[in-house]
Amino acid sequence: MSLEKIDVVFTQSDVDEVMNALMVVHKKMPFLKGLTVVQRRQISKIGRKSQTFVLQALAIAKNHPELMPGCFKLDEAHRDLDLFEALNPVLQAIGELHELVEDTQIIVGSEAYAAARLAYQSAKTTGKNMGLEDVVSDVSLRFRKRRRTNPPEGTV
Numbered sequence: 001m002s003l004e005k006i007d008v009v010f011t012q013s014d015v016d017e018v019m020n021a022l023m024v025v026h027k028k029m030p031f032l033k034g035l036t037v038v039q040r041r042q043i044s045k046i047g048r049k050s051q052t053f054v055l056q057a058l059a060i061a062k063n064h065p066e067l068m069p070g071c072f073k074l075d076e077a078h079r080d081l082d083l084f085e086a087l088n089p090v091l092q093a094i095g096e097l098h099e100l101v102e103d104t105q106i107i108v109g110s111e112a113y114a115a116a117r118l119a120y121q122s123a124k125t126t127g128k129n130m131g132l133e134d135v136v137s138d139v140s141l142r143f144r145k146r147r148r149t150n151p152p153e154g155t156v
Helices: 010-027 037-042 048-063 074-126 131-142
Strands: none
Touching: 048 074, 074 131
């Protein structure tokens, strides 16, 4: 697979500016909450079909308030739905940015790893008798395969 090389200097100043911009975004959404893995699994989620259901059910509630229990707050339900819809483009943009950042990190990591392997191979083959044996030996630990030991008899 051939990818276009990335050769960029991303300075600490650049990192700081991006992090500050992300903090501004985070501060604009102080209502954000986190979920545990269990909560995420258990909570009801809204999708396209569920969103249609929500819209229709809230229309019923608006047109027939006499059918609603006293604890039902239509305005809160509409605010929740409005926030859900407002977060859609934000989530999409952040998702796209996340994917680009992650893919870029994978690419440059791969490039760095390929360069490191080339440097190691060069030092290993052409650096003999140059006092690099200890360094090459330390670096070679990355490639050393562990021997598989047989478990003691009677254990599985």
